[in-house]
Amino acid sequence: MAADPRGKAATLAGRQRLLSSSCRLFFPEDPIKIVRGQGQYMYDEQGAEYIDCVNNVAHVGHCHPLVVQAAHEQNQVLNTNSRYLHDNIVDYAQRLSETLPEKLCVFYFLNSGAYHGHLSSLIDISPYKFRNLDGQKEWVHVAPLPDTYRGPYREDHPNPAEAYASEVKRVLSNAQEQGRKIAAFFAESLPSVGGQVIPPAGYFPEVAEHIHRAGGVFVADEIQVGFGRVGKHFWAFQLQGKDFVPDIVTMGKSIGNGHPIACVATTQAVARAFEATGVEYFNTFGGSPVSCAVGLAVLDVLEKEQLQAHATCVGSFLMELLRQQKAKHPIIGDIRGVGLFIGVDLIKDEATRTPATEEADYLVSRLKENYILLSTDGPGRNVLKFKPPMCFSLDNAQHVVAKLDAILTGKTKHSTQMSSGDPNLQLIEEENLRPYYTSLLQSLVCWDGPEAYVPSGPRVNFLFAQKPAHWGSGVWVGRVWSLPVLPLK
Numbered sequence: 001m002a003a004d005p006r007g008k009a010a011t012l013a014g015r016q017r018l019l020s021s022s023c024r025l026f027f028p029e030d031p032i033k034i035v036r037g038q039g040q041y042m043y044d045e046q047g048a049e050y051i052d053c054v055n056n057v058a059h060v061g062h063c064h065p066l067v068v069q070a071a072h073e074q075n076q077v078l079n080t081n082s083r084y085l086h087d088n089i090v091d092y093a094q095r096l097s098e099t100l101p102e103k104l105c106v107f108y109f110l111n112s113g114a115y116h117g118h119l120s121s122l123i124d125i126s127p128y129k130f131r132n133l134d135g136q137k138e139w140v141h142v143a144p145l146p147d148t149y150r151g152p153y154r155e156d157h158p159n160p161a162e163a164y165a166s167e168v169k170r171v172l173s174n175a176q177e178q179g180r181k182i183a184a185f186f187a188e189s190l191p192s193v194g195g196q197v198i199p200p201a202g203y204f205p206e207v208a209e210h211i212h213r214a215g216g217v218f219v220a221d222e223i224q225v226g227f228g229r230v231g232k233h234f235w236a237f238q239l240q241g242k243d244f245v246p247d248i249v250t251m252g253k254s255i256g257n258g259h260p261i262a263c264v265a266t267t268q269a270v271a272r273a274f275e276a277t278g279v280e281y282f283n284t285f286g287g288s289p290v291s292c293a294v295g296l297a298v299l300d301v302l303e304k305e306q307l308q309a310h311a312t313c314v315g316s317f318l319m320e321l322l323r324q325q326k327a328k329h330p331i332i333g334d335i336r337g338v339g340l341f342i343g344v345d346l347i348k349d350e351a352t353r354t355p356a357t358e359e360a361d362y363l364v365s366r367l368k369e370n371y372i373l374l375s376t377d378g379p380g381r382n383v384l385k386f387k388p389p390m391c392f393s394l395d396n397a398q399h400v401v402a403k404l405d406a407i408l409t410g411k412t413k414h415s416t417q418m419s420s421g422d423p424n425l426q427l428i429e430e431e432n433l434r435p436y437y438t439s440l441l442q443s444l445v446c447w448d449g450p451e452a453y454v455p456s457g458p459r460v461n462f463l464f465a466q467k468p469a470h471w472g473s474g475v476w477v478g479r480v481w482s483l484p485v486l487p488l489k
Contacts, residue, residue: 008033008045026375027368037062040389040396042373050368051396054375056387059227059254060301067257070297071290079290082109083282088292095299096265099234101245106271109287110262112252125186128193128379141175143168145191146199149334149345150353164199165206172214182216184248189236192224195378196343196385198336204240217247217270223262224341227254228302228390231312231339239338259294262286307390311339318342318386318397325401329408331356340392343377344384355380363407370403 011033015025025031032050036043039061042050052062060067074088082089093107123129124137136142146164148155153163172182185207191197208218225236226249233239237246247270252262274281285291302308319337322344326332333347346356346363360382367374377385388396 005035005045026373027365032368032373039064040392048371050371050373051388051400052373053386053388053392053396053400054373055389056224056229057253057258058389059229059257060298060305060307061389061391062258064257064297064301066301067259067294067297070293071259074290074293077289079288081282081284082287086289086292088289088296089287092287092292092295095296096251096263099299100249100265103245103267104249104265106266106268108264108266108281108283109291110252110264110283111260111285111291112262139180141171141180143171145194145197146203147191147194147197148200149336150195161200161202162206164203165210168207169210172210176214182211182214184217184219185211186219186221188221188224189239190225190230190338190341192341192385192387193377195345195380195383196337196341198338199240201240204237204246205244208244208246219248219250220246221250223250223252223254224387226251227298228308229254229311229339229341229387231308231315234308236338236341255298256291256294257298259291260285261291261295263295302390305391311390314392314394314397315339315342317394318401321397321401325405325408328405331359331408337386340386340388340390342386344386345378346382346384355382357382360384363404366407367400367403370407372400372403374400 008031012031033045034042034050035045037052037058040052042052042055042062044050052058055062078086080086089109096107097105123133124140127136127142130136130140144151144164144167146153146160148157148160151164152167153160157163168185175182187199187204187207188194189204190199204218204220211218220235220237222235222237226234228234230236230239235249237244237249247267249265250262251265255261255263315338318340319335319342322332322335322342326335330350331346331348332344333350333353334343334345336343336345345353346360348354348356348359355378357380360376363384364374364376375385377383
């Protein structure tokens with residue numbers, strides 16, 4: 001811990017001076033300085049407590065004492081690489097094998113499982129990356145996301161699993177017609193970046209048949225959703241049926257509760273094929289005694305605190321509360337999820353399901369003001385994503401949804417154009433300001449300073465692409481310009 005704790009402004013200035021701007025912050029216009037975490041809570045430098053609704057890395061809770069203790073005790077004895085015999089790596093592989101289908105019985109340990117496309121080889125197979133860079137390589141083939149809310153086959157389709165699997169078959173056929181051979185099919189068991197998508201049951205088994213027939217293997221990415229998060233099962237791919245077994249499973253993030261660990265589990269057949277190349281697999285930090293001690297502790301906590309069952313209980317409760325909000329607020333187009341992996345899809349209108357991107361951004365900013373940390377995902381950045389630490393409670397769920405409801409209930413939206421304003425401006429009404437709107441709008445056109453307003457009290461918020469040049473004061477949060485208001489007499 002730093003000997004001389006500094007203020008947030010000094011920390012931000014130092015970061016801007018020493019780190020690349022490509023290393024982005026949450027809430028960049030008003031970042032939070034987090035100095036401590038415990039359970040499902042995070043604390044800033046002023047001691048304010050935030051409910052963490054999105055940090056799936058701190059799987060069993062921030063700074064869980066048993067996980068911290070396991071790392072500390074092993075660090076005091078030995079930490080070295082996996083070329084030496086050590087019981088921890090064997091014990092950990094055995095414990096992991098007991099959670100998986102029998103066929104997945106060979107393990108490779110790594111030191112990080114959160115790939116985000118920093119290498120060209122990974123960018124090339126990450127559509128959300130390559131579409132903004134050099135485009136899709138000829139050896140990469142992308143199948144439609146099995147999204148039954150926004151995709152081509154929706155909730156009213158009689159068999160969306162078969163329809164989406166047929167799309168994969170079509171992609172395979174096109175590739176083979178071009179003389180291409182199929183190596184592997186990569187899929188998140190529950191696509192997160194895609195918008196908290198829940199693939200229809202039966203989709204993976206059908207896809208696996210097509211992939212195997214083409215000579216490829218099926219890779220299930222459990223980095224975001226494994227280790228009991230879905231509640232019903234320990235692994236999200238198990239939602240696809242008890243007989244479905246991927247050829248390769250990748251694990252990371254939650255596996256170490258914040259400690260950098262990752263793992264690949266595969267079959268004897270795949271492992272032998274790799275061994276036949278004669279290439280050695282080695283990772284300097286993967287499978288170290290400390291990392292494996294941490295991994296074992298995470299499994300112990302999951303079991304002792306019955307967090308998988310807890311995810312089912314709290315997740316079901318949270319889903320029901322959110323469904324009640326959907327019935328109340330037209331902006332909520334869809335609630336989808338399982339366990340503590342939930343998405344709230346915000347829309348501009350029900351007919352077109354146009355993503356409500358700006359509104360989602362605004363909601364996240366307002367929730368932050370209420371000490372709730374949430375984020376958005378999906379191609380339209382309009383899906384509120386819930387992936388909290390697994391100790392997230394029933395009380396937390398009730399509190400968060402109550403705040404969400406208050407924000408949505410306390411305002412309605414309508415487009416407004418001010419005579420000297422931005423044509424894209426939208427006024428977000430607040431009930432306690434309605435009596436003052438006419439005078440307020442007239443004042444804002446010629447307002448030239450803070451004298452007519454008080455910094456405390458009610459505020460009016462405007463949503464638009466850029467801050468108007470003629471508005472020089474207020475709080476700029478993302479696309480929201482928040483101005484203090486003095487009730488006009």
